[in-house]
Amino acid sequence: MSLRILVLTNLFPTRWDPHRGAFNRQQFERLGQRHEVEVITAVPLPERLRGRGAGEPLKIAGLRLRTFVFVYLPRVARSLHALFWAVSLLAQQGWHLLRGRYDCVLASWAYPDAAAAGWLARRMGWPYVVKVHGSDLNVQAEDPARRPQIRKALVEARAVVAVSRALADKAVALGVAPARVHVVYNGVDHARFSPGSQPEARRRLDLPGDVPVLLYVGNLKASKGCMDLLEAFAPVAEARPGAQLVFVGAGECRDALRARADELGLGAAVRLVGATPHADLPDWFRSATLLCLPSHNEGVPNVVLEAMACGIPVVATRVGGIPEVVPGEAGLLVPVRDRDALAEALVEAIALPWDTGRILEHARQFSWERNLQSLSDILEAAAADSPLPTSLPT
Template identity: 45%
Template structure:
């Protein structure tokens, strides 16, 4: 198959660690199919990162894992005219999309993220008579009601696409409830790269990271954004600090909330034991997971968080919010689930899990290659179905 992908969730020269889960999904997909990517970059991100040293090359074309990628600039009006974001996105990527169609002649278009990516992909694909599928991740559907324009655009994208891939059964049910045809919606539970994420010696991982054994090490990996609930985790740490002081918290990741979270930790008297490490290469994450006594994910909303699958594959116990598709993967790891937005409950679960970690299951997450194979099979079926001529009615056939 020839697959043209459109997504904002992909690394670029300014954000090399962006959406590593999607990068590796496409890397495995490109192992068996011809893939080309259009990964737009927000003009605001380009402006904010203009002094970071890296730059997008002239022509805005790069290669990642052997995949040709074009990075058009996404122009939009921040905070206003949200009802036009889909059209802004479509206009921003149209030139790159038309070029890719001429050069690749794809069998199908795949967008990951419902709005504006999926909305624009449906319209661009229709102009070229191409089938289109949309892969939804979680917050793009679960949090769509925050803005009316996002809700309407998300519904349009999912109902008009030829196929929808959801990363959890919870998300698939939401997609169908929005009006998508059930026979065009597939649930594909993700996996992990088992060659990278697997159990290992904690002492060796700590030595490589320079971590001592004088503390119990708590770990969070992810974007520092409001939806991830790191502010709730810091509140829980303040509660925990009143009863035990043998721990430190490592925050691996970056995002717009970092200055506010650093100020929150300082105000709570936790600055010395809440450590911000910034974004790290994906290949470094297994050592962080193996080194940790406990992983914590306090999210307000999730689809299927890949980091919990990765923690489970590394045999790292975790405490996580009971939201989205997380209960669907709880049996794959040594996990404890708590209600979101409740610092006291989160602190109590962390305290208990540090002293009595939950038992490890016999089986862990599957290999991501298996999940990518299911995605490819669904795309092939979707492309074949749209090429089939409509069935003749009995009267027309006579």
């Protein structure tokens, strides 16, 4: 059964931010091999004005791509962002949507995306599915003004797709019928993310060959725990002279990380790589002794799955869905914001004799093939027996 699916989200690459939402790109690109998929991505107004990274329009085989500028008031009236999102979408893409005749809408991110997309879908008579990822429920749904909007979007959706059991439980707590909540873990491209020679990877990346290399991959923002990791690295560097800490990613904490590393006398041991294409990440994983992601809240970060698929152990915080996917044979988990515990875990993880075979065996269960079959089944069920409108309702 082939569907015409409309995806509405902010979590997808654009010409202004080509590295955003790599997990969604991988999933939707594969979904486009089974169905006719159109992705309309919200580009925040400040990002559009800065023109950051603006290159040629993005083209992805099998997908029809469009964007709109999400116009809103920065730092104020966040409870109205769903309204701004919907108005921005309709003002710029309304006539296109009117002609769309979609079988199903997939809104990826609860607020403001799903709150706005759900409002539109209900008025158009389109069945819709919401995919939740992490802080959209862990953080935004805790806000008293946004929580009712998120609840309505989820409760009235045909289905809610959660990337972890922890998020699924939060959706149920919001009032969604348990039978309509589905846990679908993200997948890994095992052809790309696989074990390889650490010495060769380090040589290509200009990393020393005989010292521990701790790797962080993700946005450089405080809620991802990057500052916690830097502080926890100081005793590691003292215990293991020559150890390196590598941050792969971009974000608001970059300058603070560099300044603090210099204050701690770790400037030479800390490397800030910047944003990196997803296709280049395997070498960074293969070069690492371990991956560390001390986030304050999470769904299930794909970098954790990809690191394990390369045979690399993980040190992470015990938040969100991370405990569901990182068993004891694949990593160590610590309490959130506990820098002392994090430092101890890093030192311990460096010294442990990890069984790469067991890590790889565990990682193999996370595949895009399994993910896409589950998601496709959910979307097909949502679209079944749904009449298609011919015009915008008044």
